[in-house]
Amino acid sequence: MLKKLTYLFGALALAFGLWGFYNRFAFGHENAAYGSYVVWGLWVAMYLFFAGCAAGGFMVATLDLLFQIKVFKGTGKAVLWAALVCLGAALLSIWLDLGHLERVWKVYLEGNPRSLVFQMVWGYTIFGVILLITLYLAIYKPQHPFLKVIMWIGLVVALFISGAVGALLGVNAARPFWHIGLFPVQFPVFSLASGAAMLLMVLGLFGPRDDPNRPQQLWVLSVASVVLLVVKLYFMWADYSQSLYGNVPMNVASINQVLYGRYWWAFWILQILIGSLIPIFFLVQPKFARHNGWAGWMGLLMLVGYAVARALIIFPGLTVPELDLLTTAFSGPHLSFDYFPSLMEWAVTAGTVGLAILGYLLGIDYLPLFPKSTKEA
Amino acid sequence: MNKTSAPSTEAAAMLEKYSSEVFAGIVAPALENLDLSALQVSPEASPDVILRMQEELKRALKKKPEERRWVMVIDLRRCIGCHACTIACVAENKLPPGVVYRPVLTEEIGKYPNVSMRFIPRPCMQCDNPPCTPVCPVNATFKNEEGVVVVDYDQCIGCRACITACPYAARTFDFGETYLKNTPDNLPFLFGQSAADGYERNGAAFEYGESIVREKDRSPIGNVRKCHFCLHRVKEGMLPACVTTCIGRATLFGDANDPDSLVSEMIALPNVMRLKEDLGTEPRVYYIL
Numbered sequence: 094m095l096k097k098l099t100y101l102f103g104a105l106a107l108a109f110g111l112w113g114f115y116n117r118f119a120f121g122h123e124n125a126a127y128g129s130y131v132v133w134g135l136w137v138a139m140y141l142f143f144a145g146c147a148a149g150g151f152m153v154a155t156l157d158l159l160f161q162i163k164v165f166k167g168t169g170k171a172v173l174w175a176a177l178v179c180l181g182a183a184l185l186s187i188w189l190d191l192g193h194l195e196r197v198w199k200v201y202l203e204g205n206p207r208s209l210v211f212q213m214v215w216g217y218t219i220f221g222v223i224l225l226i227t228l229y230l231a232i233y234k235p236q237h238p239f240l241k242v243i244m245w246i247g248l249v250v251a252l253f254i255s256g257a258v259g260a261l262l263g264v265n266a267a268r269p270f271w272h273i274g275l276f277p278v279q280f281p282v283f284s285l286a287s288g289a290a291m292l293l294m295v296l297g298l299f300g301p302r303d304d305p306n307r308p309q310q311l312w313v314l315s316v317a318s319v320v321l322l323v324v325k326l327y328f329m330w331a332d333y334s335q336s337l338y339g340n341v342p343m344n345v346a347s348i349n350q351v352l353y354g355r356y357w358w359a360f361w362i363l364q365i366l367i368g369s370l371i372p373i374f375f376l377v378q379p380k381f382a383r384h385n386g387w388a389g390w391m392g393l394l395m396l397v398g399y400a401v402a403r404a405l406i407i408f409p410g411l412t413v414p415e416l417d418l419l420t421t422a423f424s425g426p427h428l429s430f431d432y433f434p435s436l437m438e439w440a441v442t443a444g445t446v447g448l449a450i451l452g453y454l455l456g457i458d459y460l461p462l463f464p465k466s467t468k469e470a
Numbered sequence: 471m472n473k474t475s476a477p478s479t480e481a482a483a484m485l486e487k488y489s490s491e492v493f494a495g496i497v498a499p500a501l502e503n504l505d506l507s508a509l510q511v512s513p514e515a516s517p518d519v520i521l522r523m524q525e526e527l528k529r530a531l532k533k534k535p536e537e538r539r540w541v542m543v544i545d546l547r548r549c550i551g552c553h554a555c556t557i558a559c560v561a562e563n564k565l566p567p568g569v570v571y572r573p574v575l576t577e578e579i580g581k582y583p584n585v586s587m588r589f590i591p592r593p594c595m596q597c598d599n600p601p602c603t604p605v606c607p608v609n610a611t612f613k614n615e616e617g618v619v620v621v622d623y624d625q626c627i628g629c630r631a632c633i634t635a636c637p638y639a640a641r642t643f644d645f646g647e648t649y650l651k652n653t654p655d656n657l658p659f660l661f662g663q664s665a666a667d668g669y670e671r672n673g674a675a676f677e678y679g680e681s682i683v684r685e686k687d688r689s690p691i692g693n694v695r696k697c698h699f700c701l702h703r704v705k706e707g708m709l710p711a712c713v714t715t716c717i718g719r720a721t722l723f724g725d726a727n728d729p730d731s732l733v734s735e736m737i738a739l740p741n742v743m744r745l746k747e748d749l750g751t752e753p754r755v756y757y758i759l
Contacts, residue, residue: 121692122645129568129642132630192628192643192692199608199627210607210631266749267601267637415639416592416745418575423556425568427645 095298096454103450110444116437117189126435128427130419131411135434136190138404139442141258142287143183143449144217145280145399148255149288150176151224151247152281158231159244164313166306171299171462172292173228175453179291180221182449189441209261216254223247232461255284262410269336270347270410279328283399286321290395293318297389299454301463308383315382318395319373325402326369347409355431356408359401368398408432519719520709522732528707530725535615539727540699542710543736544591545758548720551576551589555712555721559593562700562711564675566684567647571640571697572712591721593712594619594640594697595745595753602632602641611694617754618699620678623689632694637746638753646691648684676702699723726754 116124127134150172156162157169188194197214204211227247230240259276266272273279293314300307333352336344351360372391381387412430414420420430434442456462530538551574559565559572575590600619603611610625611632633641648670655662671684679702682690700710708714713723724733736742737756744753 123647130639132633132643196627203608205607205609207604208607210629265634415637416575418577419639422573422575423570426647427568
């Protein structure tokens, strides 16, 4: 029943998304709410989120397929498929964000290796190939010795690409909210946290119900997810508190927008309450954490929190003017420091999410991702 | 000030010499009864700096491109905040809505009745150490041989990483907007949108020496755009549009490698500053305070 409802939800999201895709291709970026000041919006945030899930999913898959930790036995293929689907969603999001999406080949053939965008495009391409090979081997030739080799390589690449996302933002010396030396260290942790939450959701909501290992798997994953979430919150606390004490005006302005300004509701309600406190409350209690449904839904809430967290890294870094008086210097469309995604942007994101949901469900229906079972969610 | 019966033609000639022709035409009649001999002209305005800079430009163009060092000097004491430079830039480059190369930042200082205004024109700083160029994944933006940061529209993929890297917000993205968007078309006895937008689309600009037709999905739509010191004009011996149009002669342009140039004199003054020097970007735009 849940799977059918999820199919329906994915189909509806995709239907809404088709209008967004049409709008994007017919009118370009004209109907986007981002502009020349807030240059990156919802799609870039979703790219960071999905890319983090993809890298994190691969990291979590190594627990089963590389390190062969007993409690995670049988979970690797399902989360690898989720990682592949997320990678597709990430690349679709960022591709649609380009001004000239037909020129993406130039990054491969006429690229600038010094650019982090270049490094990430190549990194994600290599990562995608590794994911495909790993998934193929894990499903059809699980005893092949190359599986472990490719997983080691994939683990290093996953760390690199998730760290590179942090560096992409961190190298912007002009934006103190992003210019954090530890960003490339933090982002792999964020990715791992996303991967753990994603596996929790996948196992809890779509995994076979009669697996005797499942309650223990969910409990261990719940504890790991909570620990990673707390580490993520600690990183955020460290960044925010130091910035506020440091009192660099542009940095403080960005943080104030998150805590008390235009994005307060997203931070306090979506990221902290729904994405952090509620999952922590339930997942530290074994009776909920061992329960498929509770664990799965809490995994989903954590993912919502992580998606919002990505947006709250991107948006406030751009909504504070580099020069104070820019806000009134010249007026015109797309020259604003206020940002809330437009309907077209939401539609495209809904379509991307819908595609990811449908892709994942088709995978678990037609690929042998879980050990054989008689009873599914 | 003593009032005399100075003829308007004299006033116009005076203003034309020290200001732009358009401004002279507008303002001269209002000055008919003023004694213009009482006007004090600052030393750098005599002879007209425009003529001097044009001569210097011709001299610089005889050198090899890599031997020139184009710089812009903006004398904030002389800027009156008319925004003519912004508009001249928009007109010269036929910039669409939402794209701006040279806004003028306007700051109100003090409280009534002790209020004053400060104006800071902000072109691209043409940094010698630009943060925007290394982030480009396809080498679409770079410093050319004359040291001006340019954008290759046919190479740019529109990722906008350069915009996030610029500390001066000197880059804008062309979203494909037009001034005639949502205006009526096919009205009887009137030129409608499709007839009128030829101005916006055909031969829309001569940036980088190319005649660019503005069409959907074609560059420069979907590209990042920025001030380029009007290189297409400079190449032909003309000063950038913002310099020519500045009625207060606040914006100066020239080759800083020429020790006799006006800009060389100006950037040697003690009251010179550059924006956000602490970032190490080494801007080529200097402000006189």
